Amino acid sequence: MSRTIDLPTADVDESAPAAPPRAPRSAPAARRRRRRAHGRVGWFTYVVLGVTAFFSLFPLYWMFVVASNDSSAVNRVPPVVVPGAQFLDNAAQVFEAVPFWQNLANSFIVSIAIAIGQVLLSALAGFAFAKLDFPGRTALLVLVVGTMTVPLQLAVVPQFMIINELGWVNDLKALIVPGLVTAFGVFWMRQAIDNSLPDELVDAARIDGARNLRVFWSIALPSIRPAASVLGLFAFMTAWNDFFWPLIVLNSPGAFTVQVALRQLQSQAYVTDYGVQMAGIVLGTVPLLLIFVLLGRQIVGGIMEGALKS
Amino acid sequence: MATPALVAESSALRARGPRGRRRSLTPYLYIAPFFLVFGAFGAFPLAYTAFISLFDWNPIGEQAFIGFDNYVDLVADPRFWNAAWNTVVIWVLSTVPQLAIALVLAAVLNQALLRFRTGFRMAVLVPNITSVLAVGIIFTQLFGRDYGMINTVIEFFGGQRIDWVAGSFSSQFAVSTMVMWRWTGYNTLIYLAAMQSIPRALYESAEIDGAGPIRKFLTITIPQVRPTIIFTVIVSTIGGLQVFAEPLVFGGQAGVTGGQSRQFQTLALFLYEQGFRNLEFGYASAIAWALFLIIVVLTIINLALSSRIASEK
Numbered sequence: 001m002s003r004t005i006d007l008p009t010a011d012v013d014e015s016a017p018a019a020p021p022r023a024p025r026s027a028p029a030a031r032r033r034r035r036r037a038h039g040r041v042g043w044f045t046y047v048v049l050g051v052t053a054f055f056s057l058f059p060l061y062w063m064f065v066v067a068s069n070d071s072s073a074v075n076r077v078p079p080v081v082v083p084g085a086q087f088l089d090n091a092a093q094v095f096e097a098v099p100f101w102q103n104l105a106n107s108f109i110v111s112i113a114i115a116i117g118q119v120l121l122s123a124l125a126g127f128a129f130a131k132l133d134f135p136g137r138t139a140l141l142v143l144v145v146g147t148m149t150v151p152l153q154l155a156v157v158p159q160f161m162i163i164n165e166l167g168w169v170n171d172l173k174a175l176i177v178p179g180l181v182t183a184f185g186v187f188w189m190r191q192a193i194d195n196s197l198p199d200e201l202v203d204a205a206r207i208d209g210a211r212n213l214r215v216f217w218s219i220a221l222p223s224i225r226p227a228a229s230v231l232g233l234f235a236f237m238t239a240w241n242d243f244f245w246p247l248i249v250l251n252s253p254g255a256f257t258v259q260v261a262l263r264q265l266q267s268q269a270y271v272t273d274y275g276v277q278m279a280g281i282v283l284g285t286v287p288l289l290l291i292f293v294l295l296g297r298q299i300v301g302g303i304m305e306g307a308l309k310s
Numbered sequence: 311m312a313t314p315a316l317v318a319e320s321s322a323l324r325a326r327g328p329r330g331r332r333r334s335l336t337p338y339l340y341i342a343p344f345f346l347v348f349g350a351f352g353a354f355p356l357a358y359t360a361f362i363s364l365f366d367w368n369p370i371g372e373q374a375f376i377g378f379d380n381y382v383d384l385v386a387d388p389r390f391w392n393a394a395w396n397t398v399v400i401w402v403l404s405t406v407p408q409l410a411i412a413l414v415l416a417a418v419l420n421q422a423l424l425r426f427r428t429g430f431r432m433a434v435l436v437p438n439i440t441s442v443l444a445v446g447i448i449f450t451q452l453f454g455r456d457y458g459m460i461n462t463v464i465e466f467f468g469g470q471r472i473d474w475v476a477g478s479f480s481s482q483f484a485v486s487t488m489v490m491w492r493w494t495g496y497n498t499l500i501y502l503a504a505m506q507s508i509p510r511a512l513y514e515s516a517e518i519d520g521a522g523p524i525r526k527f528l529t530i531t532i533p534q535v536r537p538t539i540i541f542t543v544i545v546s547t548i549g550g551l552q553v554f555a556e557p558l559v560f561g562g563q564a565g566v567t568g569g570q571s572r573q574f575q576t577l578a579l580f581l582y583e584q585g586f587r588n589l590e591f592g593y594a595s596a597i598a599w600a601l602f603l604i605i606v607v608l609t610i611i612n613l614a615l616s617s618r619i620a621s622e623k
């Protein structure tokens with residue numbers, strides 16, 4: 001894949017000299033703003049964005065509506081379109097059908113362990129790639145980035161056999177260990193350390209006699225706190241939402257993560273009761289929605305920044 | 311993906327001098343966790359998949375070497391071609407409109423004086439933080455035959471109720487909608503990031519020449535974000551061809567076969583069915599390699615197509 005990867009960047013490099021650095025861009029923009037009246041945003045733009053926002057948000061709103069109503073209210077024509085008062089009743093049925101507290105706890109344990117592990121291990125590797133000099137560094141970094149294009153889901157049969165050999169079926173280790181470090185994380189952290197940790201600072205610490213691990217822990221890590229928290233958030237959300245791999249390695253309800261439990265709830269019901277299913281996904285989605293409401297700006301920023309880096 | 315840039319940068323760093331202890335093992339220890347995890351749960355299993363695919367391999371029963379018989383069976387298996395076709399249809403139906411809409415939305419969001427900018431960006435991204443399972447269940451309800459909102463709306467406008475799950479195109483359309491809903495906003499933000507680094511001067515000189523917004527979009531924006539378009543096309547190809555959870559959930563109890571008559575079974579589902587339902591590890595591994603081949607071929611075709619189309623515009 002490395003040859004194919006060259007293509008896009010070659011173009012970036014050509015256009016790079018023409019691109020002004022980020023900060024001064026606002027100055028001409030402001031000038032233009034004053035000069036030209038039709039730089040203003042027309043009403044049509046807001047209609048387009050309003051419709052888009054509606055389609056983005058409606059399915060989630062609908063999730064709350066169905067989750068909080070009786071099936072009969074939703075199954076009417078025309079159906080009810082506002083949240084009702086049945087949420088707790090529906091949720092109670094979720095807890096009857098699957099050990100949902102346990103499933104929530106499992107998801108939290110796995111996601112938090114993966115978030116912490118990914119931040120620390122990726123930062124460590126990123127630190128080595130950004131600030132340490134060793135033979136093969138460039139080649140190894142290219143290799144790391146190249147692995148991002150490998151469709152690993154296809155290796156699921158032997159992956160399962162390995163987990164089985166290790167005796168980790170139905171064990172949360174089966175989810176945590178493979179998720180501890182990712183190519184994306186390493187690359188992300190390398191860029192962050194490269195951008196925000198001056199070589200002089202590392203050199204100064206070395207002259208003071210700090211060893212690599214100490215430089216990493218007391219200088220590199222604190223300097224990349226924002227990038228590290230964004231990576232932690234991504235890792236948490238990805239782990240929380242992961243479905244395919246947990247479905248493969250977990251087969252007893254007590255070991256299920258939220259996503260697998262919800263699939264169980266859906267596929268084993270004799271009568272489809274969307275109120276109960278939706279109550280389940282509300283419970284499984286609310287933690288992420290809360291994170292998003294609190295830190296959405298950082299998440300949006302992280303994705304856009306990640307796009308520029310890659 | 312900025313490989314050449316990385317190369318240039320790091321050789322510059324090296325020129326700085328041998329600060330880091332050259333012969334120390336420390337750096338290798340720091341990067342070892344990634345390579346250990348990737349080796350154990352990525353590279354090795356992928357290679358081992360090829361090995362297993364040459365066996366009649368049942369995890370509980372016997373393992374017998376059968377050469378390329380699994381592949382011979384696969385080529386003769388109508389279920390494989392059905393799944394391959396469904397996968398490609400779902401991928402096209404979800405990816406093409408998704409990326410086109412994302413490009414336009416990004417251009418709309420890229421206006422300097424837009425109000426509620428952060429709000430709109432967050433709104434388009436919300437679907438992406440919703441789990442595939444939640445997306446699947448919500449849309450399965452929305453696409454319900456008797457009480458689904460979509461049929462209610464169709465009926466309101468005088469149309470006929472559609473049995474979305476039953477039909478083959480209709481079910482693939484529904485599955486594609488789920489994929490699209492979840493990923494359009496994400497790609498929008500990727501494009502938006504790329505558009506923000508286009509020099510304003512390009513637009514200003516086009517305006518002096520009298521170019522309108524659509525012309526500017528086609529002659530400046532698209533060529534300028536071409537590398538990003540190629541990047542997203544590749545990522546959506548690799549991801550989109552492995553669609554699994556959406557059709558599984560949409561099928562309810564018949565999810566593993568992608569509907570009663572396999573009308574929306576994808577290759578990833580077929581792999582799962584053979585491997586973990588029927589415990590045919592050898593056959594499932596052959597499916598995995600076939601899917602891998604399809605991904606590689608379509609990625610190369612797309613790379614060629616998208617770089618040509620983007621450069622012509």
